[in-house]
Amino acid sequence: MAWFSKNKKLTAASDKVPQLPAKGEVGLWKKCDACDEVAYTQDFERNWNVCPSCGAHEALPVRRRLEMICDRGSFEELDTDLTPQDPLGFADQKRYRDRLKSTHKNTGLKDAFLSGVGLVGDVPVSIGCFAFEFMGGSMGSVVGEKVTRVFDRAYERRIPAMVFSSTGGARMQEGIFSLMQMAKTSAALHRFRSVRKPYVSVMLHPTTGGVAASFAWLGDVVIAEPKALIGFAGPRVIEQTIREKLPPGFQRSEFLLEHGMVDAIVPRGELRAKLSQIFSLLG
């Protein structure tokens, strides 16, 4: 009898067998969503949430991402005072106001984006990163303002800019204000171009909608993590429109690279070194 049986009755019956967490659950052991292999959660996390067996990239919380990318302890978060409002008085099953509050409580974040400056291989960079864990990384006024400030700061300090995107797109709950963030961020990015410093856009899983269709796809260099879902429309919307199942791999990083839509696919473990390389070449 193997130690890690999938027979739930058996594992539940024995106190001595380490409890195998269900997919996605975090315990002492962690089972990979992609390959079903089991690893020590600690090993998995030390590997920046990349499966040690198959290399599948699982979501990495925003603060861990910044820790991974920046020179040790160099990231300084800014714009922490920006707090979302509810300009529409929006409500579905839940009021947007309450949703913001409860999400803040669960994640410790005020909104779906962290911005600041940090060193990457000793180069100061204006950095922004989406927090997918906050309402699917959706972009409303606060996210749009923070992205804009990433470019503003890079413009003022004449340093490179870098944004990591993982988002479903613009945030419905802020209606037209969310849509206008696409224009606002792109305009700020355009102003930044004049200082001739690089803007690197890193697309993580997933990057779609209004973020894909604005600053995320406007990088001087556009990098994707492996197997990330990247595109304008979500797969469900496309399937509903064309009334067909989508082919496997559609809208994944590898598919986009084949179609010339991204510049490089970089596994998470190599990301920091590659970014540093870009800044040493263009910075």
Add this chain to the structure above:
Amino acid sequence: MSRTYTLEFERPLLALESKIDELKQLSGGAAVDFTDEIIKLERKAKKLQAEIFSDLSRWQIVQLARHPSRPYFLDYLGQLFTDFFEIEGDRRFAADRAIVSGFAKFDGQPVVVMGHQKGRGTKDNMLRNFGMARPEGYRKARRLFDLAERFRLPLVTFIDTPGAYPGIGAEERGQAEAIATNLEVMSSLSVPSVSVVIGEGASGGAIGIGVTSRILMLEYAWYNVISPESCSSILYRDASKAQKSAEALKLTARDLMGFGIIDEIVKEAPGGAHRDPQFTAENVRTALRRHLAELSQLSPEQLVRDRYRKFRAMGVFTSEE
């Protein structure tokens, strides 16, 4: 005017109007004089229309914006512009008939003009892809932005789309990239630019030709980050709750004017643009004329700076630690 399609809330009005028509025809025979009766009914019809249209729900406005008889971009192009020369090539992949673009004269002055174009009837809608542009449409528009800048021509865009096309080919050829590029290119232009939302302004597909110095909106148009149907299918997994979503999204011209997003609401004909397209188009002409005249007073640097400030200020948040 087409009477083949009627919205639920238009029905009492149209019933009354057909009664008036009937009486007028009978009067033609001259056997009996219905003049007094007709005048009375016409007054009643006018009152009824004012009643219905003074209190439209947001969902009813969305329905008006989608009315199959509503004037489309080509109708405005025909009435407000002369000497139109169409530019069809994106120089990349294909002609996209969901966006029509080119050079023309407005008030005798050369301009660059473009707009989403919906179709009338099945065959026309196939050609126009229901006003849903593919990347080629946005890349063609981008060429026109560049030409406007180079030849110092004012830019006028008409927005009327249920969204950029969500299809396999569109994704393969970079729908998001095409729209993103347009946002940046438009935010660099130093010539006067005005956009007019004439029907539906759905999301990225709309703003992909909408980053202009002035944003105008017809009275019964809508403009938002998502269509009411898509919103409700995400929130409730049920597209039929669109009515509820339309209210929640606050997507009408009046809403957007209140938010400070748009610069002017252009009045439509009583009963909606489809009841009198010419009247509505003349209102658009008057508004366009005024905004273009104002913008033409500004230097290229001022135009760039003002537009930057306009969009930079959009968003609602507070600063609190």
